[in-house]
Amino acid sequence: MSFNVPSKIEAEINELITHYPQKRSASVMVLHALQDHFGHISPEAMEWTAAKLGLQPINVYELVTFYPMFHQELIGKFHLKVCRTLSCMLGGSFKLHEHLCGKLGLDPHKHGPQTTPDGKFTVEFVECLASCGTAPVMMCNEEFYEGVTTKKAEEIVARCK
Amino acid sequence: MPQEYRLILKHLDQPGYTPDLDCYLRHGGYEALKKALALKPATTADGKTLTAPEQLRREVSLSGLRGRGGAGFSCGMKWNFVDRRSGKPIYLICNADESEPGTFKDRQIIYKDPHQLLEGLIISSYANDVHLAYIYIRGEMHEGARILNRAIREAKTKGLLGQNILGSGYDLELHVHRGAGAYICGEETGLIESLEGKRAYPRIKPPYFPAVLGLYQCPTIVNNVETLCHVKHIVAMGGAEYAKLGTPNNTGTRIVSLSGHVRKPGYYETEVGKVTLGELIFHEGFGGGLREGRTLKAVIPGGSSAKVLKAGERFKIKKRGPDGRDVEQQVEMLDLPYDFDSLAAAGTMSGSSAIIVMDDTTDIVAALANISEFYAHESCGQCTPCREGSLWMAKALRRLTHGEGRAQDADYLAKIADNIPGGRTICAFGEACSWPVQSFVAKFKDEFVAKGAADEAKRAGSGVAATPEMKIAASPQL
Numbered sequence: 126m127s128f129n130v131p132s133k134i135e136a137e138i139n140e141l142i143t144h145y146p147q148k149r150s151a152s153v154m155v156l157h158a159l160q161d162h163f164g165h166i167s168p169e170a171m172e173w174t175a176a177k178l179g180l181q182p183i184n185v186y187e188l189v190t191f192y193p194m195f196h197q198e199l200i201g202k203f204h205l206k207v208c209r210t211l212s213c214m215l216g217g218s219f220k221l222h223e224h225l226c227g228k229l230g231l232d233p234h235k236h237g238p239q240t241t242p243d244g245k246f247t248v249e250f251v252e253c254l255a256s257c258g259t260a261p262v263m264m265c266n267e268e269f270y271e272g273v274t275t276k277k278a279e280e281i282v283a284r285c286k
Numbered sequence: 287m288p289q290e291y292r293l294i295l296k297h298l299d300q301p302g303y304t305p306d307l308d309c310y311l312r313h314g315g316y317e318a319l320k321k322a323l324a325l326k327p328a329t330t331a332d333g334k335t336l337t338a339p340e341q342l343r344r345e346v347s348l349s350g351l352r353g354r355g356g357a358g359f360s361c362g363m364k365w366n367f368v369d370r371r372s373g374k375p376i377y378l379i380c381n382a383d384e385s386e387p388g389t390f391k392d393r394q395i396i397y398k399d400p401h402q403l404l405e406g407l408i409i410s411s412y413a414n415d416v417h418l419a420y421i422y423i424r425g426e427m428h429e430g431a432r433i434l435n436r437a438i439r440e441a442k443t444k445g446l447l448g449q450n451i452l453g454s455g456y457d458l459e460l461h462v463h464r465g466a467g468a469y470i471c472g473e474e475t476g477l478i479e480s481l482e483g484k485r486a487y488p489r490i491k492p493p494y495f496p497a498v499l500g501l502y503q504c505p506t507i508v509n510n511v512e513t514l515c516h517v518k519h520i521v522a523m524g525g526a527e528y529a530k531l532g533t534p535n536n537t538g539t540r541i542v543s544l545s546g547h548v549r550k551p552g553y554y555e556t557e558v559g560k561v562t563l564g565e566l567i568f569h570e571g572f573g574g575g576l577r578e579g580r581t582l583k584a585v586i587p588g589g590s591s592a593k594v595l596k597a598g599e600r601f602k603i604k605k606r607g608p609d610g611r612d613v614e615q616q617v618e619m620l621d622l623p624y625d626f627d628s629l630a631a632a633g634t635m636s637g638s639s640a641i642i643v644m645d646d647t648t649d650i651v652a653a654l655a656n657i658s659e660f661y662a663h664e665s666c667g668q669c670t671p672c673r674e675g676s677l678w679m680a681k682a683l684r685r686l687t688h689g690e691g692r693a694q695d696a697d698y699l700a701k702i703a704d705n706i707p708g709g710r711t712i713c714a715f716g717e718a719c720s721w722p723v724q725s726f727v728a729k730f731k732d733e734f735v736a737k738g739a740a741d742e743a744k745r746a747g748s749g750v751a752a753t754p755e756m757k758i759a760a761s762p763q764l
């Protein structure tokens with residue numbers, strides 16, 4: 126098994142574990158750190174996490190399948206999350222989602238995250254992002270965008286290099 | 287004239303106000319903490335000696351503060367329930383999961399004034415003999431978590447957190463813990479499970495009341511971001527003074543998140559109960575009304591879980607007259623004072639104080655379909671009525687919004703929704719997913735029936751038979 130966690134990240138993880146009286150509490154934070162680095166959660170990452178925290182791999186696997194932010198597949202370099210929920214729908218998020226999908230050659234009616242064949246973009250409808258007053262909103266990786274018109278969306282996509 | 291009253295939001299939108307410690311200190315920051323830590327044991331009128339933490343808890347009780355996270359439960363009472371005799375550590379968790387659709391108030395505090403939250407949290411921890419606390423922030427707020435971590439580092443360097451805070455001998459460790467995109471982590475016992483590194487499966491109460499058996503089976507306090515900020519102001523002003531803000535039993539101020547079809551969506555802080563729902567939507571100082579040529583159709587008054595209000599609906603509520611006696615009054619929906627009790631009297635709730643406005647262009651069936659899709663996606667799946675019911679409702683609504691509905695679907699939806707809440711599930715998500723369905727279908731039944739009937743007529747005209755799925759949906763035993 127060649128799963129190497131860079132020492133800098135492992136040091137960060139070791140520090141995170143000290144935040145909790147019980148190691149298991151750190152699991153979600155450890156998975157975040159690994160996903161941020163590797164881009165997804167592989168079976169090896171789960172085994173590594175389990176070993177690190179003294180857990181069984183199933184204890185980690187059940188988190189990866191429960192929490193929507195974790196994904197087992199590789200996703201695009203740029204992950205575009207469009208808010209699907211009511212205030213954003215009233216503000217035009219379905220049009221925005223359709224526009225983005227159209228632009229990137231994806232099917233707006235397909236369920237779940239979709240990635241372009243070149244692996245550059247993933248588009249996903251997500252639930253309320255807690256910025257309903259500036260609908261419609263979307264995220265591009267960790268960046269957050271408000272009042273996203275189709276024009277603004279195109280600018281965001283154009284900046285993804 | 288109705289207007290904002292900015293207590294929590296006082297500084298954060300001022301030009302030049304930044305989220306760093308220096309700026310916070312320049313604006314009188316951490317003075318309330320100093321005041322709290324300087325309190326000496328005091329003797330009350332009836333001869334009891336109260337420790338400093340006990341005095342702080344008494345101020346919070348006096349203030350009448352009610353939780354700003356959703357349930358509106360008395361904060362003083364919640365703190366009094368904490369088991370202080372178990373000999374176990376007491377934990378405090380700040381609920382910064384902010385994920386009730388329509389709500390975006392905690393985000394403002396976290397991003398623009400993180401030290402205000404820290405100050406409220408440190409005081410609340412001191413008041414409850416807490417030495418280890420967490421801020422559970424939703425995973426999508428990447429920057430929010432960084433801002434909070436930066437604020438914690440700053441506070442530590444200035445001796446405001448960590449060991450021997452400001453030389454008082456009081457120690458508090460505080461860590462930021464990130465969620466990973468599940469709404470149910472906002473429910474306090476789900477949040478605790480999540481913080482223990484498990485799936486966020488809410489715990490059954492009794493016996494798992496956080497005040498007794500919370501994090502690591504120890505007494506635990508879970509409070510919303512805004513609630514903790516209010517504690518800072520209660521300590522600064524005194525509980526009795528704070529209680530003069532707002533209205534009786536609905537004291538203080540509250541941040542309202544306003545979204546949907548209004549000209550000026552945004553967050554507005556008001557004295558609780560001093561402004562009506564209609565003023566929040568139509569007044570120039572708030573929502574500024576609807577767009578040109580539109581009329582009001584419906585309002586969700588307290589986050590997507592709250593029962594919808596229909597334009598023109600009337601309610602009987604009790605209002606305190608000038609002689610101090612309660613008189614029953616008929617009020618129109620827009621004239622409801624925006625507070626915990628008035629909305630409860632109108633059969634709904636102020637919940638997370640998120641108002642979603644829908645004008646006459648709204649397809650009400652599509653709006654409910656959108657909400658139900660959310661709940662179907664977010665049910666944790668532990669309880670059969672919630673897991674299956676939320677999916678059935680979403681499925682029926684998907685049919686209705688995709689040209690495959692039936693006239694009976696309205697009754698079918700109501701029937702499912704009626705069988706989920708009322709103690710049949712582990713947590714209040716059961717209520718949260720059924721209340722929108724019950725209220726939308728009851729109040730706009732004609733639209734649901736008309737849509738289903740139109741689909742049926744179309745199918746009859748084109749000779750397309752109902753699919754087996756539709757037949758199941760219509761079968762009476764469900």
Ligand SMILES: Cc1cc2nc3c(=O)[nH]c(=O)nc-3n(C[C@H](O)[C@H](O)[C@H](O)COP(=O)(O)O)c2cc1C
Pocket residue numbers: 352353354355356357358359361364381382383384385386469470471472473474475508509510511513514713714715718
């Ligand atoms: C399904 C569900 C979701 C919830 N989501 C949140 C949330 O995102 N933020 C929050 O502060 N409270 C949320 N709550 C309420 C919490 O369970 C809890 O009552 C609250 O954090 C207590 O804090 P407070 O007393 O200061 O309001 C939710 C409750 C339920 C049933």
Ligand code: SF4
Pocket residue numbers: 470487488664665666667668669670672673711712713714715716
């Ligand atoms: S009511 Fe729903 S969300 Fe709550 S515990 Fe049961 S299945 Fe989970």
Ligand code: FES
Pocket residue numbers: 208209210211212213214252253254255256257258260262387388389
């Ligand atoms: S509905 Fe889109 S951010 Fe809340």
